[in-house]
Amino acid sequence: MKESYIRFIQYVLGAAIVILILLHLSLFTSFIGPGYEEGLSWETVSQRMASPFYDMLYTLLLFALLTHGFIGIRNIIFEYVTNQRTRVIISWTIWIVYIILLIYGMLPIIS
Amino acid sequence: METVKKVTFRIKRWIPEEGKFRIDAFEIPVFRGMTVLEGLIYIKENLDSSLAFRRSCRMATCGICGIIINGKPMLACATQILHLNSDTITLEPLKNLPLVKDLVVDHTPFFEKQRLIKPYIIRQDEGEEYWNPTREYKQTPEEVEEYLQFSYCLTCALCYAACPTSGTNKNYLGPQALMNAYRFIADSRDEGVFIRLDIVDSPDGCWGCHLAGSCSDACPKGVDPALAIQLLRKKVIERDLGYLKTVKGTSLVSPLPHIEGAKRVEPPKFTIRGAKKKAQEILEKYFK
Numbered sequence: 001m002k003e004s005y006i007r008f009i010q011y012v013l014g015a016a017i018v019i020l021i022l023l024h025l026s027l028f029t030s031f032i033g034p035g036y037e038e039g040l041s042w043e044t045v046s047q048r049m050a051s052p053f054y055d056m057l058y059t060l061l062l063f064a065l066l067t068h069g070f071i072g073i074r075n076i077i078f079e080y081v082t083n084q085r086t087r088v089i090i091s092w093t094i095w096i097v098y099i100i101l102l103i104y105g106m107l108p109i110i111s
Numbered sequence: 112m113e114t115v116k117k118v119t120f121r122i123k124r125w126i127p128e129e130g131k132f133r134i135d136a137f138e139i140p141v142f143r144g145m146t147v148l149e150g151l152i153y154i155k156e157n158l159d160s161s162l163a164f165r166r167s168c169r170m171a172t173c174g175i176c177g178i179i180i181n182g183k184p185m186l187a188c189a190t191q192i193l194h195l196n197s198d199t200i201t202l203e204p205l206k207n208l209p210l211v212k213d214l215v216v217d218h219t220p221f222f223e224k225q226r227l228i229k230p231y232i233i234r235q236d237e238g239e240e241y242w243n244p245t246r247e248y249k250q251t252p253e254e255v256e257e258y259l260q261f262s263y264c265l266t267c268a269l270c271y272a273a274c275p276t277s278g279t280n281k282n283y284l285g286p287q288a289l290m291n292a293y294r295f296i297a298d299s300r301d302e303g304v305f306i307r308l309d310i311v312d313s314p315d316g317c318w319g320c321h322l323a324g325s326c327s328d329a330c331p332k333g334v335d336p337a338l339a340i341q342l343l344r345k346k347v348i349e350r351d352l353g354y355l356k357t358v359k360g361t362s363l364v365s366p367l368p369h370i371e372g373a374k375r376v377e378p379p380k381f382t383i384r385g386a387k388k389k390a391q392e393i394l395e396k397y398f399k
Contacts, residue, residue, distance in 0.1 A: 002312060002351070003312050003313050003314055003316070003318050004312045004318070004347045004348060004350075004351050005351060007318050007344075008348060008351060075314065075318075078314045079276075079279055079280055079319075080279065080280075082280055082281060082282045082315070087314075
């Protein structure tokens with residue numbers, strides 16, 4: 001994949017994260033939602049996990065945060081590792097860990 | 112010249128035989144308008160003839176006398192000692208480049224990176240006209256404005272020495288090469304935009320920049336390489352989104368048709384034997 005595609009995804013996801021985080025915080029606080037105390041109770045959480053809207057919201061948030069974070073880690077590592085072969089190995093390692101964490105994060109939603 | 116005061120030059124000299132730096136201090140008389148380069152010449156002529164430094168034009172045009180003065184990359188010929196407002200001036204060789212001796216550094220990596228981005232006009236319709244030009248490229252003043260600022264570069268390597276990314280990543284193209292890539296992309300006569308965008312689109316190209324801006328701060332000609340790198344990123348994204356489809360350079364016109372009796376200026380002759388043939392071979396191979 002071209003470097004510019006990766007960076008473009010990084011920029012778009014950065015903007016998406018801001019919107020998703022604001023939505024997430026609004027739904028938990030008294031601004032829209034019930035407030036932190038009630039929002040974190042077992043009943044509310046289990047109720048939300050059963051809703052397709054919340055499933056979609058948190059899947060999107062998980063995907064956006066993980067992708068943005070892992071692209072960022074890749075960029076930082078590439079600053080210090082200049083050997084092309086090592087970069088390819090690091091890149092593959094990062095994407096494998098990324099997929100494992102993405103699946104792990106989606107387990108509550110899948111189950 | 113009347114001596115205004117005495118100033119101490121603390122010079123961080125690279126000693127290649129020992130493989131380490133040594134700091135020598137020299138006290139020199141300063142007159143009004145005296146530059147750091149004149150101070151170095153004074154030391155070489157009167158105090159220590161073994162001191163090595165580079166200089167040529169003495170008028171901020173050749174860009175070879177770049178050194179670190181009081182921690183900042185500057186041209187020694189364009190920096191007046193009295194303007195530094197200090198009785199002790201520290202001089203060091205440029206950073207991020209291999210050291211040769213004392214204040215002399217090897218510019219080879221810097222110029223190799225500049226060569227990578229193909230710093231010349233690329234045309235698809237080049238043929239006999241390229242080697243034996245009879246006409247000029249049409250270009251409006253507005254089209255010249257697009258790249259004029261970036262064409263003032265001296266290739267002094269001050270931006271390269273100031274860049275923190277060039278210091279940590281040896282493969283990073285550096286501010287000068289990236290700025291030069293944009294300079295030719297913005298040139299309306301050029302048709303090599305996709306070739307150059309492919310070269311700079313990498314973690315070691317325009318995406319390696321950390322937006323520190325020290326390159327623009329160090330530039331003695333106000334070229335602003337940091338701006339050029341951002342414009343280069345914009346071009347790369349435009350290409351990906353399909354805004355840059357075909358790039359057609361400006362057409363050729365007869366030279367100065369409005370001036371009667373205007374004569375074409377002959378291009379300089381090749382000074383190295385066989386250079387023209389070699390250049391033609393490279394060009395033919397490249398466009399095939």
